[in-house]
Amino acid sequence: MVEAKQAALDAVPPPLETGPAHSYALRRTFGQPGEPKVKLYRDHAAWCPYCHKIVLQLEEKRIPYVIEKINMRCYGDKPREFMQKVPSGLLPVLEVDGRIITESAVIQQVLEALDPETPMLPPEGSAERARAAELMRLERKLFSAWLQWLCNGWGHESNKETFKIVMGSIDAALGEAPGPYFLSEFGLVDVTFAPFLERIVSSLLYYKGFAVRGQGRWPNVERWFEAMEARPAYAGFKSDHYTHVHDLPPQLGGCVSVPEAAPFAAAIDGSDGRSWRLPLEPLSATSLEAHSPGEQPEIDRLQAAARLVQNHEAVTKFALRGAPGGKAGPRPVAAELCDPTAVPAMEHLPAADAALRHVAHALLEGVEAKQAGRAPLAAAPSGSASNGVAVLDGAVVVPAMAYLRDRVCVPRDLKLPAARQLRAHLNFAIDELQQLTGGT
Ligand SMILES: N[C@@H](CCC(=O)N[C@@H](CS)C(=O)NCC(=O)O)C(=O)O
Incomplete structure (x- = not known):
């Protein structure tokens, strides 16, 4: 436990080049000497499902690669050099020895040809290879059925039925395989389904109140998720609802959205008064968010604190975008979670810094120890101070902490168990301040 705690205090896990897959990595060598000849351009926030697919393939094949993170249009601009390469x-985008390859399905084939030693497709001409092609078509069918339901206000019941039929055929296809995966062995078909099945589970619960997982509806799909979650590559890049x-x-x-989704949406957004509040309910297969291999709250808290402390300047500035005087960026962005050009209210830096130190302290010590200790979170109308206790103005720091809480992304910033600790500890500080200031 002591060693695990020590390791958690490294906000950036040390063997980023060789250890388990991690969204912070910019270079993956897997211990092989020399400069990787493959470069992957993927989206900065790790939101793009097509990039997700390619990351999983590279990680599973252990092909050395470097990563350049590029903004998506919905939250930023792309560098001119990138646009020159990829109009x-x-x-x-994959770059191999200066050659630019686009389209994830083509990239998948190029990676298979580049590293035939660890094939992720059955041999050409085999019956399983034909089955793989059939399953890849089923994946696109699932994609269409999902979007048809998710993005439309009309035809709710019929879109749901169509989606259920396609999911039923996916469950049946998995049921025909000898193990938990789509074919006799784990491979490219699993990697292709994973990004969309993961997004399907989250989005249908939140927007349609429909549980794909956790109700025994599609047991083979559940078993497939469990097998995927036991794989370090998938677990390393898994996002959250x-x-x-x-x-x-x-x-x-x-x-x-449909009205019946409202309670699920509230739980996912942490606005139900429970899911992002201390004490956190354990993360388990039966919680709203199934997670494997599970959580270790003490370690997860340290991991969140380490990230907050080691990145404190950037995080504090980021939170100040939400303080009074903070502004949206000059170029309107569609993504609520990201606005790289937003302007922080720097005049409130000392207050936000002090507030986030309290959050880090609570994460490190636990809230009970913190509450019993000598550094309570104190608040008073701005300007006043009492007994040498730091005074925080709730009107300034509450919106800053809420802004940060609502923009913690998984896996970009933290893995889910640490992210939920950070969200809940920010709420702990927000609640304390609001009590002290009478609900500012
Ligand atoms: N068919 C393409 C689809 C790729 C695609 O749609 N990528 C989106 C992100 S999910 C994109 O880069 N959009 C431009 C942007 O958002 O900046 C593939 O399979 O690679």
Whole structure:
């Protein structure tokens, strides 16, 4: 436990080049000498499902690669050099020895040819290869049925039925395989389904109140998820419901909710008064957000604190975009979660810095120890101070902390167990301040 705690305090896990897949990595060598000859351009926030697919393939094949993170249009501009190479601006892009390859399905084939030693497709001409092609078509069918339902306000019942029929055939296809995966062995078909099935689970719960997982509806799909979540590559890049449900609308041009989804949406957004509040309910297969391999709250808290402390300047400035005087960026962005050019209210830096130190302290010590200790979170109308206790103005720091809380993305910023600790500890500080200031 001591070692695990020590490791958690490294906000950036040390073997980024060789260790388990991590969204912070910019270079993956897997221990192989020399400069990687493959470069992947993927989206900065790790939202793009097509990039997700390629990351999983590279990680599973352990092909050394470097990563350049590029903004998506919905939250920023792309560098001119990138646009010169790729006029469409679409991600993902692979560069191999100076050759530019676009379209994820083509990139998948190029990677298979580049590293035939670890094939992720059955041999050409085999019956399983034909089955793989059939399953890839089924994946596109699922994609269409999902979007037809998610993005439309009309035809709710019939779109749901169509979606259920396609999911039924996916469950049946999985049921025909000897193990948990689509074919006899894990491979490219699983990697192709994963980004969309993950987004389907989150978005249908939030917008349609429909549970794909957790109700025994499609047991083979459930078993497939469990097998995927046991794989370090998938676990390393797994996102969470909150991030997906807010990153999808700007990519898709909007998602349409139905009234029965409201309680699920509130739980996912943390506005139900429970899901982002301390004490956190354990994350388990039966919680709204199934997570494997699970959580270790003490370690997860340290991981969140380490990220906050080691990145404190950037995080404080980021939170100040939400303080009075903070402004949206000059170029309007569609993504609620990201606005790289937003302007922070720097005049409130000391207050936001002090508030986030309290949050870091609570994460490190636990709230009970913190409340019993000598550094309570104190608040008073701005300007006044009492007994040498730091005074924070709730009107300034509450919106800053809320802005940060609502923009913690998984896996970009933290893995889910640490992200929910950060969100809940920000709420703890917000609640304390609001009590002290009478609900500012
Ligand atoms: N058919 C393409 C689709 C790629 C695609 O639609 N990428 C989106 C992101 S999910 C994109 O780059 N859009 C431009 C942008 O958002 O900046 C593929 O499979 O690679």
